[in-house]
Amino acid sequence: MTDIVHLPANATPDDVCAVIDDQGGVIVDRVLDADTLARLEAELTPYLDACATGRNEFAGFRTKRVGALLARSETCRELAVHPLVNSAAAQYLEPYCDALQLHFTQAVSIGRGEGAQPLHRDRGVWGSTLNRSVETQFSTIWALTDFTHANGATRFVPGSHRWDKDRHPTPEEIRFAEMAPGSVLLYNGTVLHGGGENTTERERTGVLIHYTLNWLRQEENQYLSCPPDVAHDLTPKLRSLIGYSLGGPVLGFYSTPGPPGTGVELARPETLFDRSAPPSPTLDGERFYDPVSDEAMASTATGGSDR
């Protein structure tokens, strides 16, 4: 059984994707500098201090979790568009979508005395109907503190993304994502993992930022966690990543609520922030659906289109 592979901070997206393909995940060491870590701590600690611990085995009874990180933390915005992560995520998920979207943000602080979180596959949030041939997710856990076996480093089962769904790991097959502050664990949506047991006196804190295919429902509702008045202050790139952009040719268009004739119709989300954004040809009906050819229509009794 292999240990979790570590790569240096100058690793390329190809390096990252190759290991994730093989093992289900990889650690890139010491990506963030001390200043960035200090800013993350200053921005997130007030939210973690103010929040209650979880109330079930999965969320943990001594673990604190806070979301809406793009609205709440300027530095988390930098993490969300980190070049290595974005390039590797886009490359890894490219066979299944034409763009990424942000799926989930959460700071997770595992408190002393917390037990191990059940091992799980993140793709479970979409239920079991989505075929395994579609990889759904590219996930990151940024270490803000040391991650050690003793303090709750993420448990991780290398290679389990290729296992049969019902195969359970033996204790010897479970590894621990031990890493220094500023390092990041990158993994797919199919590999088994979970928070570790914390037997130390101090919290283990990580920032989870996950990405998914731009046509799947996001786990954290970004339009509520980061509503338009907050998204207004983000860069166009971040807004697009959150979901204020079309997913594929047409998913996510909008029309303005309000009195007749006062707003926009069938607009791309970017129009909300920039009225001069060009209209979308697909929304004007040019390629709104895949039309059925006359020959295909003639060969069926009923005809019709499945878009």
Ligand SMILES: O=C(O)CCC(=O)C(=O)O
């Ligand atoms: O915090 C961790 O180490 C992992 C947490 C996790 O996988 C989850 O909450 O789904």
